[in-house]
Amino acid sequence: MVDVIVFVACAAIILGGALGVVLNNHPVRAALSLVATFFGVAVLFIQQGAHFLALVQIVVYAGAIVVLFLFVIMLLGVDSSEDVSHEPLAGQRPAALLLGAMVVGLILAGLFVSGPGGDDGAVALTGRQSRTAAISTLDESQSDIDLLADDLFTRNVLAFEATALLLTIATVGAVVLVRNKGGEDLVVDEPGTAAS
């Protein structure tokens, strides 16, 4: 029963935050709604026993990524809000809503239309009939971080190395992209203050 209460509260926070991101005019408010969503997802991770992932979710998403968003919003000027009520392309919003409803409907159909064996949910979607067929089972006696480390540094060690390369490339790419190649004129937000 407690599980249900926690789930419903988290679902409300997550969906409310997500709607806040989509519907808010102001980018700072959208970023703060995003924090609510990330916290809700982290609590759902804890509810399922993924404690380390919940911690990483808070530190990386709610910490680093949202701070990066806020930093860029402040760098570009906080008053760069967009008028949501104005529709630039006629008929685009109904089309987007229809497409979104179709995607969600497709996912829900995959979830609730039962498979050949009459299974639904996880078993039907993955085709896995028994839980003992797992590659590496979740051992209750081991902590979540031990399990993750075992899997990461044995079966997925090559992918782990590749992420190191990916992060290096992303860092170098960010530096190259924002580097000001000397001699170019800067266009500044406020009129009259443009650099020469």
Add this chain to the structure above:
Amino acid sequence: MEVTETWYLVLSAALFGIGFVGLLVRRNPLIMFMCIELMLNAVNITFVAFSTALDDVAGRTAVFFVLVVAAAEVVVGLSLVVALMRRRPSLSVDELTSLRG
């Protein structure tokens, strides 16, 4: 009443749908990146729900990699936004038409 993996999957589908519609509707590139983060989080919920339901740690490892890729994506995406903003003051993807054929 018990919380089964189906509950998590339905919540994940709803979150993915909101992010998807937001990505199509909004014109501010920063908000569009936030909507992509919403969709990535929906997928993370799915991964952890299946990992718990199927008793398999591989889903949690996948969440770990999604986190890393999301961080790298945000770094590159936001530096692109900053580089664009230096050239034109307005913040709308509708006006990025210099690649139009």
